[in-house]
Amino acid sequence: MEEATWQQRLHALTHILTNPEPTPPLHSQFFISAQIPCYLNWHYPPLLCPKPLLHKWAISLFLKRLSRFGLPETSWRSKCPYHQPSPVVLAKGVAEAEWGDEEKRLYVRQRLRRKPLVSNVHPLIPILVPNLLLLSVFFWNPYPDDP
Structure with a gap:
């Protein structure tokens, strides 16, 4: 290229x-x-x-x-049924777009009811783990001064 x-x-x-x-x-x-x-x-x-x-x-x-085990390649477009133009191959688990007013309202309600994409990790763990690792390096010297 x-x-x-x-x-x-x-x-x-x-x-x-x-x-x-x-x-x-x-x-x-x-x-x-x-x-x-x-x-x-x-x-x-x-x-x-x-x-x-x-x-x-x-x-x-x-x-x-x-x-991909022979499955068709999907992208972010494949996960958007209401995208224009519609995707060539829909991703697995995505329903075909329904264009009636009631179907659109139902689709939006389902999207709003979904659980948010957040991790269930306690907020102290990302702070404590690196600090404990750093503290362990202070007590255990991996590179001793005397050869």
């Missing part, structure tokens, strides 16, 4: 933002590979790159899919 000009990067980024697809068609893949030919961390195959780079790309794509 370092050898691509800013104009090529802008064309590629515009194309990706206007056509967000998990499995892009061949003409889209060829357009991106022509704009940014040798970029490994990409869903598009680097068609115009030397053969070893194509093998590395295929292995990295396989390892990415293997780490």
Whole structure:
């Protein structure tokens, strides 16, 4: 990607933002590979790159899919059913968006009733643990002066 000009990067980024697809068609893949030919961390195959780079790309794509156990990749967009345009793949556990007034009210009520994302750790623990570790270093010298 370092050898691509800013104009090529802008064309590629515009194309990706206007056509967000998990499995892009061949003409889209060829357009991106022509704009940014040798970029490994990409869903598009680097068609115009030397053969070893194509093998590395295929292995990295396989390892990415293997780490997800073959499940589709989800992102923050996949967890927002009311996002426009709607996500291509909804995350697991997210219901399809219902656009009636009553359904929207019910959705907001459910969101407000959710438990907040806070940890149940006692507030003194993050203060006491580092201080006790520091105090233990004062009493136990890990680097003695005499060799």
